[in-house]
Amino acid sequence: MGIHLLSDGIVKTDRKFRIKEINEGFTRLSGFKEEEVKGKSLEEFLSIPGVPEKKPVSGIEGMLKTKEEAVLPVLVSVMPEKEGYVFTLRNVYEYVYLLKRLAEERNFMEAILESIAEGVFTIDREWRITSCNRAFEEITGYKREEVIGKKCGDVIRSSECGKECPLRRAMEKREKVTNREVVIKRKDGKRIPVSVNATILYDASGEAIGVVETLRDLSEIKRLMREVSERYRFGNLIGKSREMQRVYEKLEIVAPTDSNVLIVGETGTGKDLVARMIHYNSKRKNKPFVKINCAAIPENLLESELFGYKKGAFTGAVEDKPGKFELADGGTIFLDEIGDMSLSLQAKLLRVIEEKEFERLGDVETRKVDVRIIAATHRDLRKLMEEGRFREDLFYRLNVVTIYLPPLRERIEDIPLLVDHFIKQFSQKMGKEVKGVEEDVMDFFIDYPWPGNVRELEHVIEHAMIHAKGAFIKLSDLPEYLFEKEREGKKIEDVEREHIERILREVGWSMQKASKALGISRTTLWRKIKKYGIKKPE
Numbered sequence: 001m002g003i004h005l006l007s008d009g010i011v012k013t014d015r016k017f018r019i020k021e022i023n024e025g026f027t028r029l030s031g032f033k034e035e036e037v038k039g040k041s042l043e044e045f046l047s048i049p050g051v052p053e054k055k056p057v058s059g060i061e062g063m064l065k066t067k068e069e070a071v072l073p074v075l076v077s078v079m080p081e082k083e084g085y086v087f088t089l090r091n092v093y094e095y096v097y098l099l100k101r102l103a104e105e106r107n108f109m110e111a112i113l114e115s116i117a118e119g120v121f122t123i124d125r126e127w128r129i130t131s132c133n134r135a136f137e138e139i140t141g142y143k144r145e146e147v148i149g150k151k152c153g154d155v156i157r158s159s160e161c162g163k164e165c166p167l168r169r170a171m172e173k174r175e176k177v178t179n180r181e182v183v184i185k186r187k188d189g190k191r192i193p194v195s196v197n198a199t200i201l202y203d204a205s206g207e208a209i210g211v212v213e214t215l216r217d218l219s220e221i222k223r224l225m226r227e228v229s230e231r232y233r234f235g236n237l238i239g240k241s242r243e244m245q246r247v248y249e250k251l252e253i254v255a256p257t258d259s260n261v262l263i264v265g266e267t268g269t270g271k272d273l274v275a276r277m278i279h280y281n282s283k284r285k286n287k288p289f290v291k292i293n294c295a296a297i298p299e300n301l302l303e304s305e306l307f308g309y310k311k312g313a314f315t316g317a318v319e320d321k322p323g324k325f326e327l328a329d330g331g332t333i334f335l336d337e338i339g340d341m342s343l344s345l346q347a348k349l350l351r352v353i354e355e356k357e358f359e360r361l362g363d364v365e366t367r368k369v370d371v372r373i374i375a376a377t378h379r380d381l382r383k384l385m386e387e388g389r390f391r392e393d394l395f396y397r398l399n400v401v402t403i404y405l406p407p408l409r410e411r412i413e414d415i416p417l418l419v420d421h422f423i424k425q426f427s428q429k430m431g432k433e434v435k436g437v438e439e440d441v442m443d444f445f446i447d448y449p450w451p452g453n454v455r456e457l458e459h460v461i462e463h464a465m466i467h468a469k470g471a472f473i474k475l476s477d478l479p480e481y482l483f484e485k486e487r488e489g490k491k492i493e494d495v496e497r498e499h500i501e502r503i504l505r506e507v508g509w510s511m512q513k514a515s516k517a518l519g520i521s522r523t524t525l526w527r528k529i530k531k532y533g534i535k536k537p538e
Contacts, residue, residue: 002219008066009074009089012081015052017042020084029091032066042087047278048076056080064089094417119215122201123152125171128208139194139217141187157185162291170198170211181218193218237273238421241411247274247403254401257282260353262338262398263376265405268455271336271376276405278374279332288330292324303345304361313362323360325352332372338398339379339390346391353397373398408450408457412524415445418454422461423473428464437464437473444475447531448482497532500525509536 005275009026013019019037027033030045031112035043048062066072072093080084119136121129137143140155147155157180158165165391170177177198183191195216203209228378237244255278263271272291278288297305324333333342341349352358353373357366375398384390419437427434431508437445450456464477500518507513515525528534 009087009091011042011046011087011089012084013042013334014084015085017085028068029072029089029254035454036067044078044117046074046087046089051078051085051333054080057528058088061092062089074487083098084345095261112353117216119217120212121147121152124210124212125208127151127153129155129170139192139215140184141190156288158182161162165476170200170213171208174200174208176200184215185494189495210362236278237270239414240413241406241414241437242416243406247533250275250382250401250403251281254278254403256283258282258372259336259400260373260375260398261400262381263374263405264378264381264402266378266407268406268453269407270454271378271405272334274405275332275334275336275376279334282363282372284331284372288328289334290324291331291334291336291393293336299342299345300342303348307346307360309361311365313360317362320360322418324370325358326367328371329369332374335373335375337377337379338375339377339381339384343389343391346394350394350397353394412446413521415457416442419445419459419461423460423465426462426465432465432468433471434468434473436463438475441473441475441478444478444482446527496528497534499532500528500532504534504536 009029010023011019011026018140019040020041022032022037030037032045045065046062047065048060056077058075060076061080062074062076064072064074074089075092076090077088079088116133117135119133119139121132121136122259124130128149129152132144132147142148143153153165169175180196180198180222181193182196183193185191195218196213197216198211198213200208201210201212211289237247239245239247251274261275261278263269263274273292277288279285292305295304304321304323306325308321308326309317309318311317335349348358352369352371356370357368359366365450380397381390381395385395408418419442423434423436426432443458452459458481460479461473461480464473467477468474500514503517505513507517509524511522515522518525520528524526
């Protein structure tokens, strides 16, 4: 490298210290040009304690006389050559200023590192921690002096150590790691979730010398997410819609009581889940929960299933058998599809409710029982009463509290929550890493009427998870029958579009009034307007 490319002052002399050549750095320091000093003794301009004969020396304190008769303190380095010497002069003031600036920059960077909430630490190529900030101390529980020089794996004790270590990935693959969620073990043994970012550190020559990693404590975020999640669910029931919030509120009020409950809802809306939630949030939670589906058992067998029978009561009754009411004693009996029960059995059920007693089939002994009754139906019991197919007195005994479970098509804002829940559930069960569904799949789910409600959605997600090959479920992963139903539903969509247009015209295209008249949210109305290409006339 030529001496004229260097910023320090450079002077080349012969063995007698006569100046042979200077660079622009020397001119800048002294004010002299080369023609003014060439051939003169360097001693006329530079005063230093002594000059080594053979060995190079650096850091000699000297005084440089400038053209303006000023004296400038300099740091001198001397390099002996075959035909003379090379002197390097650095302005002490500039050097001190540079050191000061470097110190200020360092302090500034340290202040930034100390002020941020993320824990920051660096490692060298041997995986040893070389620095860390205060937030790192707070997150890990270690003091700085305890970790400097230690292997990062011995300090962090992450769930990924020895597996998919973010630091190793950054170092070996020369790529950034962003928002990687891992669990680390604090000094006190407590495990906490953190989000990790890692970036390679390079020296001036471009060689990798280590990695800088940031840790963001996710404990509070996870806690808040749990709170939000709990707000959107009651046990295994999931939903943030106003309809489901009303269900949760009623469950919280009803569950601790001993009142009979009637659950009304279409097939697949979760009536069984609601019954279990009531039982397991009641004072009877440590007693039996017994379920019987009144529609699934032939009428001639349902009575013996409910009340039991005595040996010899009928052909095949070779021993005494207790019924569901006896098995549920002290707990809860769930009578699913109560609307399918015969009138004769309804009368016997009414007696159990009113007198808390019954007899086994073929027995004369009266048995006492203490049970809470939860009944469920997808039928309109009031209509059955009018038709004479359901006892009015039984209806009012069962209908102390009614919980209505809305069909999925009436709470479409819950679909994304349910989809996410089922994907996580089946991902864990199947050992797959499916993150979600593609946008057109979610649009399809929102538009689909879901006649089988939540149960159908669960089965659809399970089918899609089996067929999914990537991180996101595609339309091609869904069951074929969904698209057949969609084609059948096109005529229904035409009717819906015309209905929405008519309502909009009647309310003067007021979104608020139209959504209220249609019984849907403004968000849903906007989506349907976009879907059907409905435009306000000019």
